[in-house]
Amino acid sequence: MEIKDLSEIQISLDEKNGFPVKFSSQQKKYDQITKDLVGLFGEIGEFSNLVKKINLKLEHGEKYDLNREQIEPLMREELADSFIYIIRIAAILDMDLETEVIKKIKTNEKRYSKLRDHE
Template sequence: MSLTLDEIKKIQKNFDQSHSVDGRSFYVSVGEEDAAYLEHMAVCLIGEVGEFCNVLKKVVRGDLSLVDAKPDLSEELTDSFIYLIKIANQFGVDLEAEFLAKVEKNKVRFKLEE
């Protein structure tokens, strides 16, 4: 299966808009008054990255093989991606445009030529 980033963003937005916990929607359009919610999502994102790192740490110290850990690593990386998409959706960040702009900025920074 191959999806565009825009399709993935729409799927996540539809999921978030159709779910709630204790009457609180999974989707909040983040504005100036919602900085605490944005912070919460950022902490969730970093928590998922931390879980990825924790599994990887177990591989490095020899508790797990990379092959055995890959399903858990894949899940934690996907959880991280979901929070990144949620933040972009709810904070109004155009990841595609920002990615392309950053690549151009990095070409100058690292003196890369096409």
């Protein structure tokens, strides 16, 4: 499945649930982007907190009670939640996320080419 397919599925579900991506004014559009950014930052915060807990476990071993096998599935869920918010924001901006990511990868390939080992 491609990013475009995922986006279409998510946006269709969002619209059915009353979360539109098309707005009658710039004010409403950017109000929604603001709300989605808050959601995205919340999900990133939850992901970050799980990473913090894993680092505490790695640093303190048995002194810190944490089951890493239970945490990693939660990390995947928070990262997926974050991606959903990115899909929504891209849709609100009428952006082809897949095209823009590919374009950015190519830019970064050139930008960081000097860091690669040249034999």
